[in-house]
Amino acid sequence: MLIADCGSTWTKILDTGSGKLEIIKTRDMVKRRDLHFDVATGHSAKGRCAVFRNELIALAEGALALVPDPDFSVVDVGGRDVKFVRFRDRRVDKLDWNLSCGSSTGATMELLGNYYEIDFRTLPPSADWINVTCGVFGMEKVLEQVSTGTPAEESIAMFLHGIVRNVYDFAGRPETLHLSGGFCENGCFLKTFAGYCDIKPLGRAVPLEGLKAK
Amino acid sequence: MIPEGDGRIIGYYGYPRRSLLAGARAAFGAELPLVDLDIDYGAPDAGLLPKATCSIITNIMNNAVWLSGRLAVVVAAVGEDKCDGGRNIAWLLKGMGFNVVESRFTGGGAGRPLVWSTSAGPLAERIDRIMETVVEPEPRGAAAQGPGTSGAPRRETGAIAAPPRCEPTHGFWGVPPNDFSILGLFPPTTHIYGWTRCVEAGRPDDLDLETFVDPGVPTVFFTQSFCAKQNLAHYLAERHGGLEVDCHREINDSIMAKVEAFIKLS
Ligand code: SF4
Numbered sequence: 001m002l003i004a005d006c007g008s009t010w011t012k013i014l015d016t017g018s019g020k021l022e023i024i025k026t027r028d029m030v031k032r033r034d035l036h037f038d039v040a041t042g043h044s045a046k047g048r049c050a051v052f053r054n055e056l057i058a059l060a061e062g063a064l065a066l067v068p069d070p071d072f073s074v075v076d077v078g079g080r081d082v083k084f085v086r087f088r089d090r091r092v093d094k095l096d097w098n099l100s101c102g103s104s105t106g107a108t109m110e111l112l113g114n115y116y117e118i119d120f121r122t123l124p125p126s127a128d129w130i131n132v133t134c135g136v137f138g139m140e141k142v143l144e145q146v147s148t149g150t151p152a153e154e155s156i157a158m159f160l161h162g163i164v165r166n167v168y169d170f171a172g173r174p175e176t177l178h179l180s181g182g183f184c185e186n187g188c189f190l191k192t193f194a195g196y197c198d199i200k201p202l203g204r205a206v207p208l209e210g211l212k213a214k
Numbered sequence: 215m216i217p218e219g220d221g222r223i224i225g226y227y228g229y230p231r232r233s234l235l236a237g238a239r240a241a242f243g244a245e246l247p248l249v250d251l252d253i254d255y256g257a258p259d260a261g262l263l264p265k266a267t268c269s270i271i272t273n274i275m276n277n278a279v280w281l282s283g284r285l286a287v288v289v290a291a292v293g294e295d296k297c298d299g300g301r302n303i304a305w306l307l308k309g310m311g312f313n314v315v316e317s318r319f320t321g322g323g324a325g326r327p328l329v330w331s332t333s334a335g336p337l338a339e340r341i342d343r344i345m346e347t348v349v350e351p352e353p354r355g356a357a358a359q360g361p362g363t364s365g366a367p368r369r370e371t372g373a374i375a376a377p378p379r380c381e382p383t384h385g386f387w388g389v390p391p392n393d394f395s396i397l398g399l400f401p402p403t404t405h406i407y408g409w410t411r412c413v414e415a416g417r418p419d420d421l422d423l424e425t426f427v428d429p430g431v432p433t434v435f436f437t438q439s440f441c442a443k444q445n446l447a448h449y450l451a452e453r454h455g456g457l458e459v460d461c462h463r464e465i466n467d468s469i470m471a472k473v474e475a476f477i478k479l480s
Contacts, residue, residue, distance in 0.1 A: 054471050054474055054475050054478070055471065055475075056471065056472065056475035056479075057474075057475050057478055057479060060475070060479055081468075085479075091480075092476075092479040092480050093455050094455050094457075095457065095472075095475060095476055095479065096457070096458075096472070097468065097471070097472040097475070099468040
């Protein structure tokens with residue numbers, strides 16, 4: 001069975017028979033007319049699968065499959081959205097999904113990172129932050145910082161710190177937070193988050209676990 | 215709906231006092247249809263209000279301008295039972311030359327028993343029934359609930375009988391949305407709370423009733439964007455572990471997906 005999580009930037013495809021996980025750019029995936037999934041979730045999956053699953057439900061069920069605790073919170077930070085689920089006694093206690101604002105999502109950071117050729121795995125975290133009330137305004141502040149002499153690395157680490165604070169607030173400021181999505185591979189993001197709570201990366205395949213769970 | 219043709223109509227918005235609606239009919243014609251100006255009938259955008267205005271308020275203005283040649287009078291809810299938007303728009307309409315009668319609830323009143331808020335059935339249909347009670351005191355089918363408050367048997371006023379009370383599995387809190395499509399996601403066992411319940415109870419200004427929800431019932435707290443009720447929805451959603459949703463004009467796919475997930479997972 002071919003299952004997929006088609007995010008706005010990256011598509012994760014799992015062949016459940018062989019266990020092979022393929023991660024490709026969504027912009028490449030949409031060009032491949034031959035690709036059709038048995039079960040899929042995500043922004044770009046509609047029309048490319050036999051069964052479409054709601055992303056928040058896939059995340060919740062994936063987190064339940066991966067985390068044994070009775071009470072826990074999980075947040076998935078994507079390119080264009082952020083999803084949050086809190087469980088109590090392994091039942092959903094609260095959830096939220098923000099799609100309308102780039103103040104706590106990854107797309108702007110990826111743009112900045114590409115532009116300044118930043119390696120987020122090795123970027124040192126910053127104790128200072130930029131108030132990212134909006135992804136675009138935040139990006140403007142980074143450009144302003146750079147133009148007034150702050151090194152690009154430091155400015156982007158400050159921007160990332162602003163995003164971390166927004167995500168932490170969005171998740172209700174828990175003591176422990178499980179993280180899903182591409183930011184699990186962003187060392188700077190993880191180290192910055194560790195200043196706020198115990199952050200536990202679950203990797204990029206949490207929604208796929210949710211698709212498998214059914 | 216808006217009657218076809220170019221005949222005169224009486225417009226109203228919010229939940230005006232029935233005595234004022236009756237007075238408008240006595241003054242302008244007992245046969246004149248009553249038209250709820252809160253609803254989006256597809257009127258052209260009059261362009262008179264800022265973009266960041268509640269859709270319901272924008273509907274009132276657009277409808278009034280669109281129907282201006284037909285409106286004998288606008289009976290306007292301007293008190294605590296509506297909002298500052300309702301009060302301000304009445305002032306604007308008066309200034310534009312509309313004939314406006316202002317209505318304010320000031321607490322008290324006999325109230326009415328709840329029928330549609332606590333029974334089972336399609337949510338959109340039950341909210342429609344409740345909003346009909348603004349001009350039609352007896353909810354259609356209320357006879358199915360037994361005697362009314364006076365003790366006398368209720369009069370059956372419509373073809374559809376009210377279903378019996380059900381235990382709530384979910385809750386919908388808020389005003390009737392500008393876009394009803396979100397309501398199709400809720401199971402029939404959804405209870406109605408917030409201002410819509412206040413309307414059915416005949417107490418549109420009762421903040422205690424408006425902020426009541428049954429504890430433990432997974433509830434979606436819905437508001438129109440740019441409405442002060444967002445403060446209540448935010449607080450109540452935090453307190454009761456519900457889902458806060460606000461929407462401007464049409465409900466988009468992502469809001470539908472969020473509500474769908476909440477309903478399925480809770
Ligand atoms: S939704 Fe809120 S702001 Fe809009 S008309 Fe109703 S009470 Fe007023």
